[in-house]
Amino acid sequence: MSDLKTILKANNLKLGYRKGPKETVVAENISFELKAGELTCLLGPNGVGKSTLLKAIHGQNPPLEGDVLLEGKALSSFEQRCLARKISVVLTEKISSANLTVGQLVGLGRTPHTGWLGRLNPADKMIVENAISVTNTQYLHDRRLSELSDGQLQKVMIARALAQDGELMILDEPTAHLDLVNRYEVMHLLREIAQRQNKAILVVTHDLDIAIDTADQFWIMQCGAPLSTGSPEDLILKNKINLLLPSAILQFSKELGKVEPIVDRITVVIDGVMELRKWVILALRKANLERLDSFTKITINSEKDFTLDHQGHIYQLNSISEVIQKLKKSGL
Numbered sequence: 001m002s003d004l005k006t007i008l009k010a011n012n013l014k015l016g017y018r019k020g021p022k023e024t025v026v027a028e029n030i031s032f033e034l035k036a037g038e039l040t041c042l043l044g045p046n047g048v049g050k051s052t053l054l055k056a057i058h059g060q061n062p063p064l065e066g067d068v069l070l071e072g073k074a075l076s077s078f079e080q081r082c083l084a085r086k087i088s089v090v091l092t093e094k095i096s097s098a099n100l101t102v103g104q105l106v107g108l109g110r111t112p113h114t115g116w117l118g119r120l121n122p123a124d125k126m127i128v129e130n131a132i133s134v135t136n137t138q139y140l141h142d143r144r145l146s147e148l149s150d151g152q153l154q155k156v157m158i159a160r161a162l163a164q165d166g167e168l169m170i171l172d173e174p175t176a177h178l179d180l181v182n183r184y185e186v187m188h189l190l191r192e193i194a195q196r197q198n199k200a201i202l203v204v205t206h207d208l209d210i211a212i213d214t215a216d217q218f219w220i221m222q223c224g225a226p227l228s229t230g231s232p233e234d235l236i237l238k239n240k241i242n243l244l245l246p247s248a249i250l251q252f253s254k255e256l257g258k259v260e261p262i263v264d265r266i267t268v269v270i271d272g273v274m275e276l277r278k279w280v281i282l283a284l285r286k287a288n289l290e291r292l293d294s295f296t297k298i299t300i301n302s303e304k305d306f307t308l309d310h311q312g313h314i315y316q317l318n319s320i321s322e323v324i325q326k327l328k329k330s331g332l
């Protein structure tokens, strides 16, 4: 992967806010690299400084110390207009121009290229229509923004960022307030845009599952520590995903591929179809049955056929629920 082009880079940034002589430091020793063609997800607890880092990256609030380098040059050396041609930003604020149509809003993405009052030339119009088509929002073209659902609006905002046509796209929680399908759609859309259009895309998200499914890179931000970076898969294998979780209560299970409460090791023996094992473990955990002290064995014969060997009895059961019910009823 080392041949991917680096778009953005920084070493040892100190991030925070300055008000007169007063400096509030939010994060220190922040180093990173963003590459073309990759979707990177920035994850971390509320208040750790993710938005502050985004503001440093798009020039809204420069670092207290250190430089962000865009294509090798300090971000601070770029004129605002030039920066807008290179970095497009999608923030969470509600849109103020609710009367604009989708076509008009996406057209505004061309502003850094045409000037504030500039008209769109045929090439600009093509880029706008292409952005609308890539995001599958053609059917919304003439609708007003006030008439869109949250999911539709989010895709349209991505279309505007795409029309801006910078090398780097930054999005602050684009999946907040969206339902499950829209969250998947938006993240997969971003992944596709990164790959097909060779853009570097940085997304702040709290959706760990979807981020694992879609991101090429993770940046995990913790209080008072440097960013932990790497592919989600490597961070999972190195137990680094656990940095996002309160260590005494929750952990990321490599086996289940999800966050789970910390409990002692499971003592129930589970045998049979191993691909289905995780669902039995999950159900046992939820019912607090994974640490039965008497000898208990569950054999998974198929999705509809389970053999429970418990307290000297053998039961043939048709579902995980029946297994759980039987264990509960047998007076543990």
Ligand SMILES: Nc1ncnc2c1ncn2[C@@H]1O[C@H](COP(=O)(O)OP(=O)(O)OP(=O)(O)O)[C@@H](O)[C@H]1O
Pocket (backbone or CB within 6 Å): 017, 024, 026, 044, 045, 046, 047, 048, 049, 050, 051, 052, 053
């Ligand atoms: N303009 C500001 N001036 C001073 N402090 C600020 C300002 N904006 C944010 N902060 C503080 O900086 C810290 C980091 O905030 P930030 O919004 O970057 O966190 P975050 O990780 O994005 O949180 P969340 O997940 O809740 O959005 C917080 O303590 C916040 O109160």
